Structure formats: structure tokens, C-alpha cells
Amino acid sequence: MTPYYSDDLVTIYHGDSFDVLPNLSGIGAVVTDPPYSSGGAFRGDRAMAVTTKYVNNDTLAYRPDFAGDNRDQRSFLAWASLWLNAARQASVPSAVLCSFIDWRQLPTLSDAIQAGGWTWRGVAIWDKGYGRPREGGFSNAAEYVLWGSNGPFESHEVYPPGIFREGVAQDKVHIAQKPVDVMKWVLGITPPGAIVLDPFMGSGSTLHAAKSLGLRSIGVEVDERYCEVAAERCRQEVLGLVA
Amino acid sequence: MTPYYSDDLVTIYHGDSFDVLPNLSGIGAVVTDPPYSSGGAFRGDRAMAVTTKYVNNDTLAYRPDFAGDNRDQRSFLAWASLWLNAARQASVPSAVLCSFIDWRQLPTLSDAIQAGGWTWRGVAIWDKGYGRPREGGFSNAAEYVLWGSNGPFESHEVYPPGIFREGVAQDKVHIAQKPVDVMKWVLGITPPGAIVLDPFMGSGSTLHAAKSLGLRSIGVEVDERYCEVAAERCRQEVLGLVA
DNA sequence: GCCGAGAATGAATCCATCC
DNA sequence: AGGATGGATTCATTCTCGG
Secondary structure (H helix, E strand, C coil): CCCCEECCCEEEEECCHHHHHHHCCCEEEEEECCCCCCCCCCHHHHCCCHHHHCCCCHHHCCCCCCCCCCCCHHHHHHHHHHHHHHHHHCEEEEEEEEEEECCCCHHHHHHHHHHCCCEEEEEEEEECCCCCCCCCCCCCCEEEEEEEECCCCCCCCCCCCCEEECCCCCCCCCCCCCCHHHHHHHHHHCCCCCCEEECCCCCCHHHHHHHHCCCCEEEEECCHHHHHHHHHHHHHHHCCCCC | CCCCEECCCEEEEECCHHHHHHHCCCEEEEEECCCCCCCCCCHHHHHCCHHHHCCCCCCCCCCCCCCCCCCCHHHHHHHHHHHHHHHHHCEEEEEEEEEEECCCCHHHHHHHHHHCCCEEEEEEEEECCCCCCCCCCCCCCEEEEEEEECCCCCCCCCCCCCEEECCCCCCCCCCCCCCHHHHHHHHHHCCCCCEEEECCCCCCHHHHHHHHCCCCEEEEECCHHHHHHHHHHHHHHHCCCCC
């Protein structure tokens, strides 16, 4: 299995997680932002191309669609259970799991986490500070991080807040790109020295944050364009071009 | 059906919601804070008395336990589906629903809301500011409001925030008592002139908030001690003794 | 009235014991 | 074996009280 990119702390594999994960082991933390398969109450809405259904202005439409975001509820449950189990198989006992999700798929992902063999231990909240206002109803201004552990929980001396407020990322390359400070907050429960795995790497924010915390990390991404984006971020860090 | 208490805006019934709700109609908003049946990963923890499992010192033990907080997952789903359906039967078309819940029962309540015939439309977050710390993991510093509508959603010109920050109530009579400002925030999506129903009234914070917004409200509570507490709050308001 | 120190509090959680 | 019980533990925030 040849990495698409590697340096002293980061390894990137280009491929489908279902192909790559069985070859990995020793993971101490799975931290990821999978495709939500959300974005609409109707099947037709979910099946639209990502840049059409989530983006309401033209300036952002150049960003490539990402794959795997068109599943209905039952397929999402089955698919998520499978990758969560595969990630757990690659993990050490007491490894931690953190997965982003939106409100609509939160219940399904909580089922999938448990179906995948993880113990679900809580919900953390990323408060984006601003959501699209909704006439007559509550705006959706948050995303959620469901977290758990592979069997018994081994605590270490950190007390990260359960709610973290931070605006959405600027200059996004990926439509769902998370700010690095948000990823550093989530990585706060990573055991010391653990290897971090992101099976849906996207533009590599998880790896970027892990690196800045001195953690080794592995990213897997099916879309080669994003592999290149993430690799380039790593190269610039190596060269000291990025803080 | 004789009210336990009534004045120009508030009516309180002492009894089980399953007995009282079939006699009600014309409800425009169901806003409530039901027993969560939460309190731990172990069945034994859930089965403990409320004041034992949620409270860890003696000075607060004077607050009476409340009933119905000891269901397991499957029973909670069945029970919640039934009261949600009963509340919906008492409601007008496009009535809104808001129910508090904690992280552990959020997925189950979202199922129950849909099983009870409501359309689930979102999650709002009460940010309590701080939670009991948890070594090595994220503290749970929030409770959630699942909201929806009885069929099509009829919007009106309000834009309430999806996240509301407010510390826990002081001088609580009920262990799960919500601050009045939190209830006023939740009531923000109530259609103008709607009658508000709280099938698990407790100490009556929902009614108190509704009254302060000029809304008519109906509360149902199975524990007569809390009926008296809520009625007394209403009487003091009538006398102008409470702001 | 202001400030600082100390105490109280939290819709918990985990685990060792005891039946 | 499995359910029930009791106790230790955590710290940010708020409250209380004295100076």
C-alpha cells in the first residue's frame, strides 16, 4: 500500500476507506467529518449534486462535488456502521472516536457508532455563531461531534469544553471544511501520543491540526484532487510557509 | 374534568397526561420538559431515584423525586410516542412542538416525535455555560430542544436563535427546573395567540413564561405537590408579587 | 459598595461491594 | 451471574460572606 504523501508526522492514502482501513492498525484516535448524506427532507433533495444543494450562490460553485453524500437514511446507517467498524478494527483498545454530523443525521450516526462496536459517550457542539435564519423557527447554527471509545474509556488529564464557539472557515477549498481551531479542540481528547486516523480526509484539516499538536496522523481520501490539496498543505508546513 | 387551578390565562390539571390530554383540543403549541429516563449507561443508574442519580449532596435532597424517570430505552420510545401522539391529537394543524431532552435520549426522542405523527424540523440548544467536568472527555454543558410541527409548518415573522446561553435556574424547587428566560426563548416559535400545552408541567416554568408573554396555557402534572407549587406561582403573579 | 476568598453546585459517571 | 447500592471524583461558575 503506497502512500500518496508522507512526511515525519503525516501519511496520506489515496483510495476508498473500505480498501485502505483493513491494512491499518495501532490507531489511537479516529477523528473525521464524513459525508452527512443530509441536505434535504426529500430523497430528491439529497440526491442533488453537493454544490447545488448546499450552495446558494455562484461564487462557490467551482468547488468540486465530493463523493458519497447521496445515501438515504437506511443506506447511511449501513454504510456508517461499516466504516465505523472498519476504523475500530484498526484501532487499539480504548481508542477514541470523534465524528462530526448535523442535526438531521445525529440519531442515525449514534446508532451506527454503536452498531460499529464503539461505546457512545457523548455529544460535543461546534457553535458556528451564525446559521441561516429561519422564519418562524430556530436557526441551525451548530454542528455536532459524536464521540466515544473502543471499549473502556481511559481518561487523561484534560477537560475540554463541551461547546466550542468558532466561526466557519474562511477561504474554504472544501465545502465542508472545518476551521483548524475546531479540529484542535476536537483533538483535545486524543490520548497522548496516539496516532490519529481520518478516513474521510477531505482537504486535510484534521491532519493539519494534528500536526500542529505534534500528533502523528493518517488521512484517507477517495478524491485525488483533495489528496493533492492536503498534500500541498503539508508540504507548505514542512517548508515553513504556513504557520 | 375539573382544573386544579385556573385564572384568566392559565389552567392546571392534576392528573396523568394520558387521562387528561384526550379531553383537550385547540392546542397551538406543545412545549414541555418530560422525564428523560436518563442518568447513566447502566440500567442500575437509570433505575435509581431521581434525587440520588442526578444529585450528589444531601442538602438538596429535600426536593421531591419526580415520577416516570426510570424507563429503559424501548419503554421510553413507546411511552414518548404515545404521549406525543396524544398531544398531537389535541393540537390544531400546524401546531408546533418543542420538547427538551438530553444527549443520551435525543435519538430516541427524535424517533418518538416522528412515530407520534409530528414532523421533526430541528434541534435547538440550551447552552448551560458549564457542565459537570469529565476527565478526558467533553463535558455535557447543554440540553437540547427537539422541535417540529403537526403537518405543514406555518411560519410567522420571528427569527429565534438556535443556541441560547443561560445559566441553570437558581432557587430551584424541581430538580430539572428550567430558567424562565430559557422557556421564553423556546416559546419564541409559538404562533401568535396559540394556546400552549405542557403535559409535564413540573413546577410550571412553561406556564410562567407563557403568561409573561401574554399567551394562554394549560399544564398537566401527575404529582400534586408540583401542582401546588405551580398554582402558587400563578397566584403570586396575579397578586403582582412576582415580576 | 467593591473585592477576594472560600463554599456550594451541577437532569453524572464509574466502579467496588453487597445481596 | 446479575441487579442494587454507595461512594469517590471532577472543575467552571455562581453564590455567600467578611473585610
